Structures are given as C-alpha cells and as structure tokens.
Amino acid sequence: MNGSEYVQLVLNQVERRNIGETEFLEAVKEVLTCLTPVFEKNPELIEAGLLERLTEPERVISFRVPWVDDSGKVQVNRGFRVQFNSALGPYKGGLRFHASVNQSIIKFLGFEQIFKNSLTGLPIGGGKGGSDFDPKGKSDNEVMRFCQAFISELQKYIGADLDIPAGDIGVGAREIGYMYGYYNKIKNVREQGVLTGKGLTYGGSLVRTQATGYGLVYFTEEMLKDTHKSFKGKTVVVSGSGNVSIYAMEKAAELGAKVIACSDSNGYIIDENGIQLNIVKELKEIKRARIKEYVERVPGSKYVEGFTGIWTVKCDIALPCATQGELDVTAANSLVSNGVIAVAEGANMPCSQDAVNVFIENDILFAPGKASNAGGVACSALEMSQNSMRYSWTFEEVDSKLQQIMEDIYKNAKEAAIEYGSDNNLVVGANIAGFLKVSTAMMAHGIV
Template identity: 80%
Template sequence: MNSKEYVQSVYNQVEKRNPNETEFLDAVKEVLTSLEPVFDNHPEYIEAGLLERVTEPERVVSFRVPWVDDQGKVQVNRGFRVQFNSAIGPYKGGLRFHPSVNQSIIKFLGFEQTFKNSLTGLPIGGGKGGSDFDPKGKSDNEVMRFCQAFMSELQKYIGSDLDIPAGDIGVGAREIGYMFGYYNKIKNVREQGVLTGKGLTYGGSLGRTQATGYGLVYFTNEMLQDAGKSFRHQRVVVSGSGNVAIYAIEKVQELGGTVVACSDSDGYIVDDNGIQLDLIKEIKLVRRGRIKEYLEKVPTAKYVEGFTGIWSVKCDIALPCATQGELDVEAAKVLVKNGTYAVAEGANMPSSLEAIKVFIDNDILFGPGKAANAGGVACSALEMSQNSMRYSWTFEEVDEKLKRIMADIYTNSKEAAVEYGYDNNLVVGSNIAGFLKVAESMMAHGIV
C-alpha cells in the first residue's frame, strides 16, 4: 500500500467510525491530506499503524451536569473531556462553555490541540473539553454553581501530571477561579498546576491573558517580515472582541498597524480612523456589553448587524479571531478581490477548507491556527512551569519566551514545508512539523 492509499484508507475508517461529526472529520481531513509525503519517507509509520492511532482519541468522557438556577429550577447540561494524545506530555487544552459544544467539536479541538501543542516545543499532549452551558446572561452565582457541578465530575479525570485544562470560549478568569477553588476543596489538596489561566494571586502567569492575541501577531509579523512586509501603515481587520481579538488589536497597534474593524456574535463595527481599543476593553471586558455600544461614544463609526460580513471590509491583513467556520469560501474570494495579502488565524479553524484553498491558490500569506494561535497554550505551559517551581516570571520574561516560541513555530513550519516540497505552504508545514514530534514519540513508546 502506497502512502496515498494508506492515508485515504485511514480517513475512510475515521469517517465510518464517526458519522455526522462534521467538525472532527474536517479537521482530520485537513491534517491527513498534508501528511502523504511523510509516509513516503517513513514507511515504518504505516507498519506501526501510526495514523490509525493518532486519529483515535485515547479517552472520551461525556457526563451529566445538573445545577440549580437563581429561580430554583434544576438545569441539566452535558460536559465533555477528550484526552486525545499524551505521547509528548500530559493532556493540555482548554474548556469551552458555549451552546454549540458537542462531542464532534470537542474531538476536533482536541485533535488540533495535539499538533498545536507539539509545535510549541513544550512537553504537553493534546486534550480539550467543555459544555453546552452558556454563561452569557447568567448571574455570577449561577456561573459558580454550574462550574462547581461541572468540576465535581471533571475532577476524576484531571491532575497536574495527567490533564491540565485551561480556558477557551466562555471560560475566563471568573470560571477558572470557581473551578480551581472547588477542585482543591473536594480533593483536599492545594494542587497549584491543575488548571491554567488562573488569577495572579493564586498561581496565574503574567502575560497569559494577552498570550494568544500577542502570539498571533508575533507569528504574523515573522511571516510578513519574511516576505519583506510589516504591519506598519497597514489596514487590518480583526474578527471577534474577546481576549484574543482585543490583545491582537493591541499588539497590531503597537507595531504601527491600523485596525479598522472588529466584531461580536451580533454584528461588527467599522472605524476608518482606527478602533479605539480602550473603549472596546471597557465595553467587552468591564461591562460585558455588545460591540454596537461603540457607536454611543464614536458616532462616526459604522455598525452592521451580522458578524460574517466583516470580511467585506477592505484590508491588507485579516486576522480571524472569533470561532471556527467564520470565514467561508465566498468571504475568502472577497478578501482576495479587495487586495488582502495576508491572513492569519487567531481562532481554531476559523477558515473553511475551501477558503484555505482560495488563499493558497492566490499566493496569500496564510498562517493556520494550529501554528498562529499557539501562543495561549504556550503561555499555559509556561504557567505550569512556574507552578512546578513555586516561582513567577516577570511580564517581560514571559513575553520574551512567547516571542521566541512563536518565531520558532514559524521557522519550523516553514522549514518542514520546504523539506517536503511545499514551499510557502504553512498549512502543510505546520501539520508535518507538529505530527513528526508526536510520531517519533509514539514510535519510541511502542504499541500503547
């Protein structure tokens, strides 16, 4: 069996075993199509059934989460934790609280996380988890009761040397605090490193809040500089307005770019004079408001209902930072038509496979999420290191380590692409670079 036949046969098996799990199947297909040349060079991987093992999670946990709302009514949500691959270290990956969460999404995220974590060069495996609980509109007490109910089950499967969750969409410092406090209460321990994304007063890391957004811009800047370009005087569109988007905007502005649009799940704003970041922070981080409130202070800006239209805003650089599947093939064509020359993903697979093909076919500089948005998990691993040492680094020390990690991810992805005959294709390069470290570790461990 040649490598093409092998990869196709494994995908067919994955598809048969996971019917209707669209998000997971798309993620597997995107990675597997990049790996054919690897198996030409390493036929021993085929003999070892490596791809069959890499595409099957080591453990999938699904559980009931009953909790009581402020009206005294019992609510029931569903919780998940997927421990995908521990070949290079303990499982590491965020928890997502959002109505869209299901097993397919968590498996897709865990699969992606395995290779993203590998790219950081740090000893962390891949995992992911979450719930279909929606914290939006809930009181602090309701969020606390849910987090405690969620952790009462999750605690059976995690630990600082086993599986270390962090935050993701819908899970910020508030939620991490509630879960961390309850974990330590019911386990009767003080296990500092069991969660990352913690507050600074109880084991968190300086720079963690900014890490994914800053890391995205550091990676993109490496990509731009390699092409003889920079952020300076460029129009930039950033989708989303959570932590990733906010700190991507902050770093782009520091590097001389002008961010002209951002969004939330209701719609998007356009400010040709440049987004006023302090106002966005006040609306989204302090008041937990909606992006359209921006117009109350900046009436010259424009607000448009529906967030998908943000990609029609003319820009030089696009940074999708909201959620998976937000940038489809039609949006990609509009970006190309409008002269956008660089796209880098700050979310997990925000661009559809068809959109990515449009970018590659049109020689757009493209930074895939598993490489470009690895800054968050990289800083989480740095938080784990500090917890283990009972020590904390300064913001500047963490930021410098993050810069170096993102530069190394870019370099390793580019070199892998060149080595395997895919010059300037960072999608293939990052997939191969991430996969090889996992593959070598799995081969060393035998069939386990």
C-alpha cells in the same frame, strides 16, 4: 501500500467510525491529507499504525452536569473531556462553554490540540473539553453553581501531571477561578498546576491573558518579514472582540498597524480612524456589553448587523479570531478582491477548507490556527512551569519566551513545508512539523 493509499485507508476508517461528527472529520481530513508526503518518504511509519492510533482518542469522557438556576429550577447540561494523545506529556487544552458544544466539536479541538501543542516545543499532549452551558445572560451565582457542578465530575480525570485544562470560548478568569476554588476544596489539596489561566494572586502567569493574541501577531509578523513586509502602516480587520481579538488588536497597533474593524456574535463595527481599544476593553471585559455600543461612544464609527459581513471590509491583514467556520469561500474571495496580503487564524479553524484554498491559490500569506494561535497554550505551559517551581517570571520574561516560541513555530513549519515539497504552504508545514515530533515519541513508546 504507498503513502497516499495508507492515508485514504485511514480516512475511510475514521469516517465509518465517526458518522455525523462533521467538525472532527473535517479536522482529520485536513491534517491527514497533508501527511501523505511523510509516508511516501518514510514507508516504515505505515507499519507502525501511527495514523490509526493518532485519530482515535485515548479517552473520551462525557457526563451530565445538573445545577440550580436563580429561580430554583434544576438545569442539566452535558460535560465533555477528550484526552486525545499523551505521547509528549500530560493532556493540555482548554474548556469551552458554549451552546454549540458537542462531542464532534470537542474531538475536533482535541485533535487540533495535539499538533498545536507539539509545535510549541513544550512537553504537553493534546486534550480538550467543555459543555453546552452558555455563560451569556447568566448571573455570577449561576455561573459559579454550574462551574462547581462541572468540576465536581471533571476532577476525577484531571491533575497537574495528568490533564491540565485551561480556558477557551466562554471560560475566562471568572470561570477558572470558580473551578479552581472548588477543585481544591473537594480534593483537599492546593494543586496550583491543575488549571491554567488562573488569576495572578493564586498562581496565574503574567502575559497569559494576552498570550494568544500577542502570539498570533508575533507569528504573522514573522510571516510578513519573509516577504519584506510588516504590520507598520497596514490596515487590519480582526473578527471577534474577546480575549484573543482584543490583544491581537493591541499588539498589531503597537507594531504600527491601524485596526479598523472588529465584531461580536451580533454584528461588527468599523472605525476608519482606528478602533479605540480602551472602549472595546471596557465594553467587553468590564461591562460584558454588545459591541454595537461602541458607536454611541465614538462619532463617525459605524455598526453593521450580522458579523460575517466583516470580511467585506477592505484591509491589508485579516485576523479571524472569533470561532470555527466563520470565514467561507465567499468571504475569502471578497478579501482577495479587496487586496488582502495576509490572513492569520486566531481562532481554531475559522476558515473553511475552500477559503484556505482560495488564499493559497492567490499567493496570499496564510497562517493556520494550529501554528499561529499556539501562543495561548504555550503560555499555559509556561504557567505550569512557574507553578512547579513556586516562582513567577516578570511580564518581560514571559513575553520574550512567548515571542521566541512563536518565531520557532514559524521557522519549523516553514522548513517542514520546504523539505516535503510544499514551498511556503504553512498549512502543510505546520501539520507535518507537529506530526513528526508526536510520531517520534509514539514510535519510542511502542504500541500503547
């Protein structure tokens, strides 16, 4: 059996076992099709059954989460945690609270997390979790009651040396704080390292808030440097207006770019003079308001209903930072027609496979999320290190470590792409580089 036959065999098996799990199947196909040259070059890996083991989670946990809303009515949500692969270390990956959350999405995110965490070079395995609970429109007390109910069940399966959740969509410092406080109460411990993304007063790390957005820009800057370009003087469009988007905009502006558009789930704003980030931060981080309120504060800016249209805005660099599947083939063709030179994913798989193909076929610099948005989990692992030492690094120290990690991820992904005959295709390079480290550990551990 050659490498191509082996990959197809495993893909067929995964499809049979996971019927209807569209997001998970798409993620598996994207990774496995990139790995064919690895098995062609190293046929001994086929006999080890690496892909069969890698595509099957070590553990899938699903549970109900009953809680009481402010009117006294009992609500019931679903909770999930997928502990996908621990070959490199304890499971590490965020918790997502959003109405769209289901087992397929959590498995897709957990599978991606294996390779993302591997690329950081840090000793962390892949996992992911969350719930179909949506914090939007809920009072602080409702969010607290839900978080306490959620963690009261999840606490059975996590720990500082076992599984360390963090935040993701819908889970910020508020939610992490509620879960951390209740975890310590019911466990009767002060286990700082069990959750990351904590507040600075109780074990959090400087730069963690900025990490995914900053890391995205650091990675993109390295990619641009290879073609003798930079952010300086470029126009940038960033989808979303949450944590990742805000700090990607901040760092891009620091490097000399002009960010002209951003969005939320309702629509997007355009400010040709450059987005005033202080206003976006106030609206989103403090008031939890809609992005359309920006135009009431900034004369000359424009609001457009419907967030997908943001990719029709002419720009040099596009940073999709909102959610998976937000940038399709039509949007990709629009970006290319408007002269985009680089696209880097800040969210997890925000670009469809057809969109990615458009970018690669047109020689657009493209950074896949598992590489370019790894800054968040990298900084989470740095938070774990500080918790273990009972010590805190300065902002500059953590930021420097983050920048070095992102530069190394780019270098390793590029080198893997070249070694396995894909030139500068970073999608292939990131998947191969991430896989090689995990596979080496799995081989060393035997059949477990």
